[in-house]
Amino acid sequence: MAAGPYNYSYIFKYIIIGDMGVGKSCLLHQFTEKKFMADCPHTIGVEFGTRIIEVSGQKIKLQIWDTAGQERFRAVTRSYYRGAAGALMVYDITRRSTYNHLSSWLTDARNLTNPNTVIFLIGNKGDLDGQRDVTYEEAKQFADENGLLFLEASAKTGDNVEDVFLETAKKIYQNIQDGSLDLNAAESGVQHKPANRPGQTLQNDQQPKEGCSC
Amino acid sequence: MDENETSTVVLPSSGSMQSNNPLSRKLKKILNTRLENDKELLDALRSVSTFFTENNIRTRRNLRGEIERRSLLINQQFADSFSLLVKDLECIHEDVQAMSLCCKDMTDRLAATKEQTQELITQTSELKTEGKKLDLQAKIADAFLDRFQLKPEEVKIFRGSRDGNLHPGFFKVLEKVQRIHSDVKVLLRTNQQKAGLEIMEQMALQQESAYERLYRWSQSQCRSMTSDSLDINPLQQQALKALQNRPVLFSYTLDEYSNARRGSVVHGFIDALTRGKHGPPSPIGDAPRTHGGPRPIELHAHDPMRYVGDMLAWLHQASASEKECLTQLLAECEKPTAEASCKTLANLLNGVCRPLKVRVEQVLVSEPGTLLLYKLTNLLKFYHDTIRDIVLGEDNSFPLLETLTDMHVLCRKLFFNSLQYLSSKLLDKVELPPNDLSSPRTLAETLNLLRDIFDSHDASILPAKERHTDLVEVMSHLLDPLLQMCAMSASQLQPADMAAYIINCLHAIKSLLSLYEFADQRIEMLSAQIEAHLDTLVNEQAASILTRGGLANVYKLILNQENKGQLLQVPGLDRQALMNAFQTFDSIAFAPDDLILRQVTLLSSATLKEVATARANDLVVSAYASVHEAFIDAKNGYNPSTFSTKTPDQIRLLLC
Numbered sequence: 100m101a102a103g104p105y106n107y108s109y110i111f112k113y114i115i116i117g118d119m120g121v122g123k124s125c126l127l128h129q130f131t132e133k134k135f136m137a138d139c140p141h142t143i144g145v146e147f148g149t150r151i152i153e154v155s156g157q158k159i160k161l162q163i164w165d166t167a168g169q170e171r172f173r174a175v176t177r178s179y180y181r182g183a184a185g186a187l188m189v190y191d192i193t194r195r196s197t198y199n200h201l202s203s204w205l206t207d208a209r210n211l212t213n214p215n216t217v218i219f220l221i222g223n224k225g226d227l228d229g230q231r232d233v234t235y236e237e238a239k240q241f242a243d244e245n246g247l248l249f250l251e252a253s254a255k256t257g258d259n260v261e262d263v264f265l266e267t268a269k270k271i272y273q274n275i276q277d278g279s280l281d282l283n284a285a286e287s288g289v290q291h292k293p294a295n296r297p298g299q300t301l302q303n304d305q306q307p308k309e310g311c312s313c
Numbered sequence: 314m315d316e317n318e319t320s321t322v323v324l325p326s327s328g329s330m331q332s333n334n335p336l337s338r339k340l341k342k343i344l345n346t347r348l349e350n351d352k353e354l355l356d357a358l359r360s361v362s363t364f365f366t367e368n369n370i371r372t373r374r375n376l377r378g379e380i381e382r383r384s385l386l387i388n389q390q391f392a393d394s395f396s397l398l399v400k401d402l403e404c405i406h407e408d409v410q411a412m413s414l415c416c417k418d419m420t421d422r423l424a425a426t427k428e429q430t431q432e433l434i435t436q437t438s439e440l441k442t443e444g445k446k447l448d449l450q451a452k453i454a455d456a457f458l459d460r461f462q463l464k465p466e467e468v469k470i471f472r473g474s475r476d477g478n479l480h481p482g483f484f485k486v487l488e489k490v491q492r493i494h495s496d497v498k499v500l501l502r503t504n505q506q507k508a509g510l511e512i513m514e515q516m517a518l519q520q521e522s523a524y525e526r527l528y529r530w531s532q533s534q535c536r537s538m539t540s541d542s543l544d545i546n547p548l549q550q551q552a553l554k555a556l557q558n559r560p561v562l563f564s565y566t567l568d569e570y571s572n573a574r575r576g577s578v579v580h581g582f583i584d585a586l587t588r589g590k591h592g593p594p595s596p597i598g599d600a601p602r603t604h605g606g607p608r609p610i611e612l613h614a615h616d617p618m619r620y621v622g623d624m625l626a627w628l629h630q631a632s633a634s635e636k637e638c639l640t641q642l643l644a645e646c647e648k649p650t651a652e653a654s655c656k657t658l659a660n661l662l663n664g665v666c667r668p669l670k671v672r673v674e675q676v677l678v679s680e681p682g683t684l685l686l687y688k689l690t691n692l693l694k695f696y697h698d699t700i701r702d703i704v705l706g707e708d709n710s711f712p713l714l715e716t717l718t719d720m721h722v723l724c725r726k727l728f729f730n731s732l733q734y735l736s737s738k739l740l741d742k743v744e745l746p747p748n749d750l751s752s753p754r755t756l757a758e759t760l761n762l763l764r765d766i767f768d769s770h771d772a773s774i775l776p777a778k779e780r781h782t783d784l785v786e787v788m789s790h791l792l793d794p795l796l797q798m799c800a801m802s803a804s805q806l807q808p809a810d811m812a813a814y815i816i817n818c819l820h821a822i823k824s825l826l827s828l829y830e831f832a833d834q835r836i837e838m839l840s841a842q843i844e845a846h847l848d849t850l851v852n853e854q855a856a857s858i859l860t861r862g863g864l865a866n867v868y869k870l871i872l873n874q875e876n877k878g879q880l881l882q883v884p885g886l887d888r889q890a891l892m893n894a895f896q897t898f899d900s901i902a903f904a905p906d907d908l909i910l911r912q913v914t915l916l917s918s919a920t921l922k923e924v925a926t927a928r929a930n931d932l933v934v935s936a937y938a939s940v941h942e943a944f945i946d947a948k949n950g951y952n953p954s955t956f957s958t959k960t961p962d963q964i965r966l967l968l969c
Contacts, residue, residue: 143699143774144695144699144774145626145629145699147630147633147703149637162634164630171774172774174618174619174622175622175626175692175695175774177619177622178619178622178623178625178626178627179626179630181585181610181623181626181627182585
C-alpha cells in the first residue's frame with residue numbers, strides 16, 4: 100500500500116514573528132495554499148497551518164504558528180515561542196521601521212526559544228524592489244552578525260517562499276543528524292515518529308530512519 | 314470338286330443357250346463369279362485340300378461324309394472346348410455369387426450397425442447438449458458463488474491471523490460482503506428466496522463478525538496511540554470509515570481513541586508545566602542560553618499573566634494538534650463527522666481541565682490585583698474563543714470550554730468584586746479636599762487604575778464590541794462611587810470652594826474619559842455637571858468683583874427699583890452713593906488680575922479658568938452697564954454731565 104499523505108517521520112514546529120503588516124500570514128498562506136492572499140486581515144492572536152515536506156528523503160510535517168504582529172498581542176504571542184524548532188523572523192523591505200525592530204524580535208526569539216532553534220530572517224515583499232527601503236547587503240550583514248539564515252522573499256509572487264521553509268527544515272534536520280538538537284528534550288519543537296509502532300500491520304510500507312538519538 | 318463339276322456342266326451349255334435361258338443366266342452368273350475373290354471359298358478349298366489328298370471316286374464319294382465327319386469332329390472339339398469354358402464360367406458365376414452374398418451380408422451388417430449406432434449418436438448428442446447445459450450451469454453457479462459467496466482465501470483474510478492483525482485486503486472483503494448483502498435483495502425478489510435468505514443470513518453473520526474484529530482491532534490500535542506525535546495509519550482511517558456503518562462501534566472506537574489521547578495530553582501538559590525538558594541536564598550548566606529546552610511553565614508562576622498565558626497557549630496548540638490528528642483519523646469517513654469529532658475532542662481535552670483549573674484558580678485567589686484580574690479575564694476569554702474556534706464546540710458539551718468559561722466568569726467576578734471593594738473603600742474614607750482644591754489623591758489613584766484598565770483593554774485581544782460593553786460596566790462600577798466621594802468630601806466647603814473642587818474632580822475624570830470613544834455619554838454628563846458648577850463659580854466671581862468694586866449694592870437696588878420713578882429719590886441711590894461706587898470700581902478695574910477669586914485660579918484647567926473669568930467679566934460688565942445706564946438716564950435726575958464715568962466698553966477693555 101502506498102504511503103499515505105499523512106505518513107511522516109518528524110513534526111517540526113515553526114513560529115513566524117515580525118512587525119504588523121510585514122506579510123507573515125501571507126507567507127504562511129503562500130506556503131500552505133500556494134496562493135497569494137490579497138486582502139489579508141490582521142491576525143487575531145495566533146493562527147495555525149501545516150504542510151508536509153520532504154527533506155533528505157524524510158517526510159516532515161511542518162506545524163506553523165503564525166503570530167499577530169500587533170503590539171497588543173505581544174503578551175499572547177510570546178507564549179508560543181516555547182518549543183519552536185524554527186523561527187521565521189519577517190520584516191518588510193519597503194518599511195525601514197520593521198527592519199529596525201528586528202533586534203527586539205530577535206531578543207524575544209533568543210530568550211523564549213531553545214538555543215538550537217533555527218532562526219531565519221526573511222525580507223518580505225521582494226516584489227516591490229522599486230520601493231526598497233532596506234538594502235539586501237545591510238540585512239545580510241545583520242543576519243551574518245547574528246548567525247541567522249537570510250533570504251529575501253515575496254509572498255505575492257511566491258519567490259523564495261518555499262526555500263525559506265525548506266531551508267529551515269533542512270537546517271533543523273541537520274541539527275538532528277549531528278546530534279546538536281536533542282530529540283528527547285520535551286518541546287524541542289521536533290517530534291519523531293517511532294519506527295515500530297505497536298499494532299502496525301503494514302510492513303515495509305516505510306521505514307523511518309531512526310534519527311540520531313544520542 | 315464342285316467347281317470341277319460345275320465347269321463341266323457349264324461348258325456344254327455355253328454354246329447352246331443364250332442369256333434368256335435360266336440355265337444360261339445361272340451359268341453366266343457362275344462364270345461371272347470371281348472365284349479368286351471369294352475368300353470363304355478359298356479358305357474352304359484350302360482346308361479341303363489338307364485332307365483330300367487322293368482324288369478318286371471313293372474319296373470323291375466319301376468327301377461329303379468326310380467333310381461332315383470332320384465338321385462333326387470340329388464341332389465336337391468346339392463343344393468340348395466350350396464345355397470347359399462353361400465350366401469356368403460356372404466357376405466364375407459361383408464366385409460372383411459368393412461375392413454377392415458376401416456383399417449382401419456386409420450390407421446387411423452395415424445396415425444393422427447403422428441402426429445400432431444411430432441410437433448411440435442420438436445418445437451422444439443428447440449427452441453433449443446436456444454436457445453443455447451443465448457447463449453453463451456450472452459457470453452460472455461459479456459466477457453465482459463468486460458473486461454471492463466468499464472465496465476461501467477471502468474468508469481467511471476475513472478471519473485474520475491469530476495475533477489479531479488486520480490484513481490490508483480486509484476492507485475489500487468487507488466491501489464485498491456488504492455488496493453481497495445488498496445484492497441478495499435481488500434474489501429475494503426472484504423465486505430464489507430461500508437461497509437469498511440463506512446467503513443474507515450468512516453474510517450478515519460474516520459482517521457482524523468482521524465488524525467485531527475490526528472494532529477490536531481499532532480499539533487496540535487506538536489504545537496504543539499515546540505517543541507525542543501521532544501517525545495515522547491508513548488502515549485505521551479505513552477502519553473508521555467502515556465502522557461508520559456501526560454507529561455504536563464507531564463511537565466506542567472514538568471513545569477509546571479519546572481516552573488514549575486524553576492521557577497523553579494530560580501527560581504532556583503536566584510535563585510542560587513541571588519538567589519542561591526531559592533527559593540529562595546540560596553539562597555546560599544551567600545558564601539560560603545553554604539549557605536544552607524551554608523551562609517548565611511553572612517557573613513563571615510568579616508572573617500570573619505569563620503563567621496563565623503559557624498554559625493557555627499550550628492548550629491552544631494541543632487543541633489544534635489534536636484536532637488535526639482527529640481530522641486525519643476521520644479523513645476517509647464518508648458520513649459527516651463534525652459531531653463525533655467535537656465529542657471526541659471534548660472528551661480528549663477533558664483531562665487537562667482539572668490541572669488547569671486548579672492552577673488558574675490558585676492564581677486568581679492569590680489576589681493578583683484589580684488590573685491583573687482584568688487582564689486575566691480578557692486572556693481567559695480570548696483563549697476560550699480561540700479554542701472554541703478550533704474545536705467548534707459549545708460550552709455545555711465541551712468540558713474544556715466550560716472550564717474556561719467558568720474561570721473567565723470567576724475571574725470577571727473577582728475583578729468586579731475588587732472594583733466594588735475599591736469603590737466601597739472610596740466611600741468609607743472620604744478625605745477632606747486639599748487646600749488647593751485640586752482633585753484628591755484617591756481620585757487620581759482610582760483614575761490611574763481606570764486608565765490602566767482602559768489601556769490594557771485597548772491592548773487587549775478581544776473584539777471592540779465586547780470590550781466596550783465591559784468597559785461601560787467597569788466605568789459605572791468606579792465612576793459613580795468616585796463622583797459620590799467627591800460630592801461627599803466637598804460637602805463641608807463654601808459654595809465657591811465646592812464648585813472649584815468639584816470642577817477639578819470632574820475635569821480630571823472627564824479628561825481621562827475623553828481619550829476613549831465609548832465614554833461619550835459619560836463625558837456629556839460630566840460636561841453638564843461641570844457647566845453647572847462653573848455657573849456657580851462664575852456667579853461667585855462676578856459677585857465678588859461687584860462687591861469689591863462697590864457696585865453690588867447699587868446694582869441690587871437699581872434692579873429692585875426698576876420702573877418705579879426717579880432713582881435719585883431711592884435711599885442708598887443718591888448721587889453721592891453712585892459717584893462713590895463709580896470711583897471705587899474705576900480704581901479696582903485697573904488691576905483686574907487681583908480681582909480673580911482664588912477658587913478660580915485654583916481651577917486645574919486653564920481653559921475653564923479662562924471661561925470662568927470671561928463669563929464673570931461679562932456679568933460684571935452687564936451689571937456695570939445697567940448701573941451706568943441708570944446713571945446717565947436723564948429721568949433719574951443724576952445730572953450725569955457733571956461727573957465723568959467710564960462707558961461699559963471701556964470697563965470691558967479694562968477687565969479683559
